[in-house]
Amino acid sequence: MASDVQISPEGAKKTAVLLLTMGEQFAAEVFKRMGRDELAAVSRAMLQMETVPKELVEDVLREYYHALITGREMIRGGQDAVKRLLLPNVDSETAKYVSDYLELDTGPVPFKGIGRVSAKILAQILRNEHPQTLALILGNLPSDQAADLLTKLPVGVRAEILMRLANLESVPEEMLLAVDKVLESQLIAMGGKEGKKVGGINSVAEILNAVDRATEEEVLAEIEEESSSMAEEIRNLMFVFEDVKSLEDRSIREILKEISNEDLTMALRGATDEMKNLFFRNMSERAGNMIREDLEIMGPTRLSDVEAAQQNIVRVVRKLESEGRIMVSRGGGDVFV
Numbered sequence: 001m002a003s004d005v006q007i008s009p010e011g012a013k014k015t016a017v018l019l020l021t022m023g024e025q026f027a028a029e030v031f032k033r034m035g036r037d038e039l040a041a042v043s044r045a046m047l048q049m050e051t052v053p054k055e056l057v058e059d060v061l062r063e064y065y066h067a068l069i070t071g072r073e074m075i076r077g078g079q080d081a082v083k084r085l086l087l088p089n090v091d092s093e094t095a096k097y098v099s100d101y102l103e104l105d106t107g108p109v110p111f112k113g114i115g116r117v118s119a120k121i122l123a124q125i126l127r128n129e130h131p132q133t134l135a136l137i138l139g140n141l142p143s144d145q146a147a148d149l150l151t152k153l154p155v156g157v158r159a160e161i162l163m164r165l166a167n168l169e170s171v172p173e174e175m176l177l178a179v180d181k182v183l184e185s186q187l188i189a190m191g192g193k194e195g196k197k198v199g200g201i202n203s204v205a206e207i208l209n210a211v212d213r214a215t216e217e218e219v220l221a222e223i224e225e226e227s228s229s230m231a232e233e234i235r236n237l238m239f240v241f242e243d244v245k246s247l248e249d250r251s252i253r254e255i256l257k258e259i260s261n262e263d264l265t266m267a268l269r270g271a272t273d274e275m276k277n278l279f280f281r282n283m284s285e286r287a288g289n290m291i292r293e294d295l296e297i298m299g300p301t302r303l304s305d306v307e308a309a310q311q312n313i314v315r316v317v318r319k320l321e322s323e324g325r326i327m328v329s330r331g332g333g334d335v336f337v
Helices: 009-022 024-032 036-047 054-070 079-085 092-102 119-126 131-139 143-152 155-167 173-189 201-210 213-226 228-237 241-246 249-258 261-267 273-280 285-297 303-322
Strands: 328-330 334-336
Touching: 009 024, 009 036, 009 054, 119 131, 119 143, 131 143, 131 155, 131 173, 131 201, 143 155, 143 201, 143 213, 155 201, 155 213, 155 228, 201 213, 201 228, 201 303, 213 228, 241 273, 241 303, 249 273, 249 303, 261 285, 261 303, 273 285
Parallel strands: none
Antiparallel strands: none
16 A cells, blocks of 8 residues: 555545546556545545536546646656555565565665675674674575675684574564664674564575585584584585485486586596596586596696585586476485475
């Protein structure tokens, strides 16, 4: 429903005449876009009209036509028009898609302002914050940014932060905005809604999928010491490069369509023969021989480069899974599409 706008008695009368003249379908569409006060004023004007003089109708239509061709302030566009006319008349998912696509300002967004702040600076600001506060912040960041921040935080608190994040469900948006306000003030010093879902096992799995292998293993080991069941749940939701060998040949062929030979060659550096053969048997003999030759002549390679290439392939797997093009079997043998 649009926000209410004050309308004069004369304006309400002219609007009523116009709607009566244009017909029921036109009037119905206009009514959908009016606020309560406007509806009440125009409806009252209609009730007071038994017959409308022809001269009045002509005057109103002439004024309406003149306003259209001269661009007088009868028709207005902009964000307010889109939010008033479109968003209330579509489903919530479509409204969010349109708002994100058009970058409409639909209200304050917690932690939006720290998107361009480096993880190193954030870690310095947050080093003395309570793990619960850190969990709230990580849960509101994109998984790659959250992963980068996690690696910059003290080793001893990483697991506790992610465990708290895993146990989070809904947090009042007012609380998030309050934390955000404090964080914004710290950044400056250095140079009645539904709760928003900011945590859960899925959030932890996504963050750990984006960190380096050493950090992932260290954090999971600490979480397992505190809660073996939570660690198992996280692992069941995670997909690592070694899990590629559990995929069917059809899925491997889909993956090969999306990855570069450079990434595949680097990812297979030091991989098991089983993993290499899985890819080789699903590509042409010529392509397989080329990668074999590249692996044979490849000199010493940094482990971080190998892991980065493997992570690129994991991202492709997750993308294809989300698109329904491949199926990934996770913990317990369940299949997710």
